Amino acid sequence: MNDESPPLIAEHCDDPAQRSLVDDVRQMVSDGRTLLEAELAYQKSRAAVAGVGAKGVAVWGALALALVFFTLMALIVGALLVLAHYLGPVLATGMVTGVLLMATLGAALAARSKWAHTARQLADQDPAP
Template sequence: MREEDLPNERQEEHGVEDEFDAAMLGEDEAGYSGGSLTDDVVALFEDGKTYVEAELAYQKSRAAFAAENGKSAALLGISAFALIHLALIALVVGAIIALAPIVTAFGAIAIVVGVLLAAAFALVVMMRRHTRAIGKAFSEGEK
């Protein structure tokens, strides 16, 4: 085998097997790629374009993943809320049944409804306090 038939080390690094492929790499025998500044800028632009395309594809897949898991989480949350609501209804009915022998059915209903209305009123008062605090925070900046 002649020495010209053996591929040089640079060609082996790039998987180049013949002289034509070595010329396509733009390298001379010393291994220097003598590209111009314009070629370098074009290559940089192409690399940036490739990076942006890859980043967009990544963000699209990430958004699709988040949307799919968001839908599942919302469905599970709604289901949990429905079960909690049913449990609270059962608690109210159970409280009425438990109090009925002591204070009659109508008395038990009145007690349970009264307690629930008092709790709802307390929650509304606390909600108003918080919303007024928010309103004051925004109105102080306008003066």
């Protein structure tokens, strides 16, 4: 009975019983390199698709923001025209300006509160979401 184990370094052989450990490690490294190259190519293609998608989102988002801005301007002008009819132009302008300043102050306070909350979360001072 011949129970010789295959040598540590041997000629390249397709028979698993005759392959050496070094050949198996070389094959494993080659397979790992192939897997890494395939994964990199896959991630590059995903990044390209995400880039094209992000560009479209940015363009349509900018258009939506511009339309919202113009809609608000039309609303403000309409409010000025209606109020000017009843209150006069100076009082109507003051009233619309006051309402806009109060809305701005409310938004600024909400933004400051969100910023403080986020800063506490990042500093691990407020673990609750």
